[in-house]
Amino acid sequence: MNDVDLVFKALADPVRRRLLDRLYQANGQTLGELCKGIDMARQSVTQHLELLEEANLISVEWQGREKLHYVNPVPLHDIYERWIRKYEQQRLSALYHFKTKLERK
Amino acid sequence: MTVNKEKFVYVTYIATTPADVWKALIQGDLTRQYWKHTNESDWKPGSKWKHVADDGKGTVRVVGSVLEVIPNKRLVLSWGDAADAEDVSRHSRVTIDIEPVGDMVRVTVAHEQLPAGSDMEKKIRNGWPRVLSSLKSFLETGRALDTWA
Numbered sequence: 252m253n254d255v256d257l258v259f260k261a262l263a264d265p266v267r268r269r270l271l272d273r274l275y276q277a278n279g280q281t282l283g284e285l286c287k288g289i290d291m292a293r294q295s296v297t298q299h300l301e302l303l304e305e306a307n308l309i310s311v312e313w314q315g316r317e318k319l320h321y322v323n324p325v326p327l328h329d330i331y332e333r334w335i336r337k338y339e340q341q342r343l344s345a346l347y348h349f350k351t352k353l354e355r356k
Numbered sequence: 357m358t359v360n361k362e363k364f365v366y367v368t369y370i371a372t373t374p375a376d377v378w379k380a381l382i383q384g385d386l387t388r389q390y391w392k393h394t395n396e397s398d399w400k401p402g403s404k405w406k407h408v409a410d411d412g413k414g415t416v417r418v419v420g421s422v423l424e425v426i427p428n429k430r431l432v433l434s435w436g437d438a439a440d441a442e443d444v445s446r447h448s449r450v451t452i453d454i455e456p457v458g459d460m461v462r463v464t465v466a467h468e469q470l471p472a473g474s475d476m477e478k479k480i481r482n483g484w485p486r487v488l489s490s491l492k493s494f495l496e497t498g499r500a501l502d503t504w505a
Contacts, residue, residue, distance in 0.1 A: 254369070279363055310365040310464065321365035328489040332501055 261306035274322035360472035368488040372495040374428040390500035
């Protein structure tokens with residue numbers, strides 16, 4: 252599986268998207284902190300975090316024996332460039348041509 | 357009064373060499389292509405460095421000190437708004453680690469001690485993901501992202 256597949260797969264789950272949002276709100280949380288408020292076994296949360304880490308959507312740092320999780324939006328930015336901005340540009344340029352055509356009349 | 361300090365850790369994997377990442381960080385002719393800024397210093401520990409806009413006017417955006425230099429491996433900088441040049445209590449700290457992983461290079465940017473809610477924090481949240489995406493594109497394809505216009 253290539254990088255982009257891993258990112259889309261990781262994002263295709265509501266729990267994982269929620270974990271990213273929670274890290275966006277408060278970065279650098281431990282597993283214990285992330286488990287609070289998620290009605291799910293600790294082991295399942297760990298598995299979700301592993302998938303996010305594989306997709307490089309979270310980065311981790313060790314602080315003593317505690318693993319801290321940080322949201323890493325860099326792959327999202329790569330996808331934005333590849334899959335969103337490109338299409339936006341076409342739409343914007345279509346609008347621009349539409350406008351200049353109308354104004355010429 | 358203590359201000360909450362934020363930390364961010366950004367990671368990208370690039371198909372390149374550590375030496376090329378290093379050059380891209382400190383050589384202005386490369387940096388301006390993907391970052392629209394240059395990083396200027398003699399890159400010796402204790403020296404000053406500055407982050408300068410490639411706007412024809414040489415606007416200084418960020419200033420700080422070079423704290424640690426291991427060529428092709430690690431660069432640690434203090435990082436302050438040009439307006440806070442003298443007030444080091446408002447400076448944050450950036451550690452850039454460059455390490456080979458398989459046939460890729462992992463670039464990790466840890467930015468810490470950022471005052472929560474500050475303008476600099478907002479710029480950093482938006483800034484590093486774009487810079488790292490653009491650096492990856494630049495080193496892998498020769499083309500940077502034109503997200504800076």
